[in-house]
Amino acid sequence: MRSPVTEYLDAVRESCIADGDDGEVASYIPELAEADPDLFGLAMCTIDGTVYASGDAEHRFTIQSLSKPFAYALALADRGRDEVLRFVGVEPSGDPFNEISLEDNGRPRNPMINIGAITTHALVGPEGATAEESTERVRAGLSAFAGRQLEVDEAVCASERETADRNMALAYLVRARGKLQDEPHDAVDGYTRQCSLLVDVRDLAVMAMTLASGGRNPVTGEQVVSARVCTQVLSVMATCGMYDAAGDWMTSVGIPAKSGVSGGLLGSLPGQVGIGAFSPRLDGFGNSVRGVRACERLSEDMGLHLMQAPEVAAHVLYGVVEPDDDADRMREVKLQGVMHFAAAEAALRELAEVPEDGAPLVVDLSRVSSANGVGRRMLREGVRRLRQDGHEVRVEDPDGILED
Template identity: 75%
Template sequence: MRNPVPDLLDEVRRACVDGDEGELLDTIPELADADPDRFAIALCTIDGTVYGTGDDEHRFTIQSISKPFAYALALADRGRESVLEHVGVEPSGDAFNEISLEQNGRPRNPMINIGAIATHALVGEAGMSRERRDVRVREGLSAFAGRDLEVDEAVFDSERSESSRNLALAYLVHAQEKLDGEPHDAVEGYIRQCALLVDVRDLAVMAMTLAAGGRNPVTGQQVVPTWVCTQVLSVMATCGMYDAAGDWMSTVGIPAKSGVAGGVLGSLPGQVGIGTFSPRLDEIGNSVRGVRAFERLSAELGLHLMHAPEVASHVLYGVVEPDADGDGVREVQLQGTMHFAAVEVTLRELEELPDDDAPIVLDLSRTASATEVGRRLLREGVERMREDGREVRVADPDGLLDG
């Protein structure tokens, strides 16, 4: 059988290629020379399979898509409370380069420039030199991508020549004592971070690493702790697409981040990582074709975050009564994923079992996985039945309750 997923992606790309809406970014000379007709889509699954279509090996600078990953590194290096002292998590409703500060001088979130500059300065240990921090950022983002990323020095020089506004933002945050280090170092490091070269396949893997709780699905490396990804994805969902974040979340429903080179990254927890590239931008600074592709993928593949699959109510595969097969044992057969909602249904089913002397076998052979809370509650349920005098055995061939 020929896998239909590549054809599906190519169909989406071809459906979104019509029209020449949008403009190349003209404020950065190197980006103004991009080929406006390049277009690519890539998708990475939970097991590290990567599908791509179009110009999926064409490399471009990551730009603001680097922000969530630098934020992840800062959280991992300094801890949540320390980062929150310098950068907030509230949506701004402002353009990416606006002066968006809270009353105490703290940038509103790490996805706008003023917050991203402050975030960059928090990567690594306190007092780290700019050169060492640059290495930490490059190596950290490379770990997310699963390969060594390089800086486009021409784009770096081009952006540095146009960095007056970012320098002004950095000095403003520094004056409010919310910048760790010197403004010039923070801005130069931030610009270098934005000049890392990626393709859409890299973006898809990076997105899936966030969606998989920090574990790169290709290399198997645990890049950052799981709690970091929860924090980053939450902020991406509310702030990642700037002043279009609300519209994006209601129509596409995938935590995402865009960049002015034309890339868009989307990370759907536990399911998929997506990257697109097309350099024509709308008035907000998001890729026109990239947004169009995400809208289509979300609709056709059912990827909206709020479109939850109905798994909890179908967790019970069946109950085999003692006299059904003559062995005198009551088998409770479970299926799917044992998360909180699924285990809650299971516990209520166990409560309703007849109060007789028939031994109970809890069969987990059809169960795919279990979350920490799912394991804890299911173990507790088994123990309580035993305390009530019931004979309970657990058929757990994959050791799901031992995790």
């Protein structure tokens, strides 16, 4: 059978195209002003590394501000959360991406706006890293997120250098307030090269899925950053990734996301999917018009909104077999689904109702697909307490759900 997912992505693209040709390409960078406004690619990556793509999926473009979450992840991995927070905050700015948005102490409000991203770039690499080492660490790190070696578009990089006066001013501003570790020229040059890395929508989908799967690249299997780092990055993306349209985006689409002025857009839904889109026409916020439309459609059709309540916890109990039902004198409590806190709590309530009638008990986890750390600890504790109360308990765990 041919999977219908690709055909569905084709239909989403066609519907977004039919909605009109709103928006304009970025004109303030000469190389980006030459982009073909009709290009439109769309891709999705699943947690096992399967990539579906539609349209101009092979077309490569510069990553621009889409690089910011990944550089932030590398800085967190290299310097630690507390050190990074000394230099860059996490509060939404409510400002356009290139505004002077500083807290009273001179700290940029978040790493998703230019002034914060320039500061973040200088934090990548170990303490004492040179500007060149930080820039190479960013290139190599973003390549690990994408699962292939990324290269700089030198023409775009040169074009951006010629129009970098505002970024240079921002760098001098944060340097004067003691929040920039590199020399302003070095930081801006490195950040410009970071933004000039070439990607396509498949790369974006894989990079987004790497964040969504706790830092493990689903294609290469490499653990690029820790799950804790991904939690921090996705949280900041959810509140700051779409600039001064972040609130509207989060309420209507509900997927942590990031956009870039070349027309790229990525969405990263934890544990489910990574989305990559590219279409150069931008709206007034600097976000891809068709990319936004596509994500709105995907979220609505597929129930991808982060705040949509899961059904797992309500259906944790597959069934109970009483001792007299099958003549083996054993009671079986059969659980199912994904064991996180809410599901495990519901399971513990079921186990708490087991009568003290002396019948041996089987806790059957053969239908449990996975468990996070909290769910695992709660189930173990439930089994321990049953045994402590005098129950004879056997756990059927063929997939090692309760193992570390």
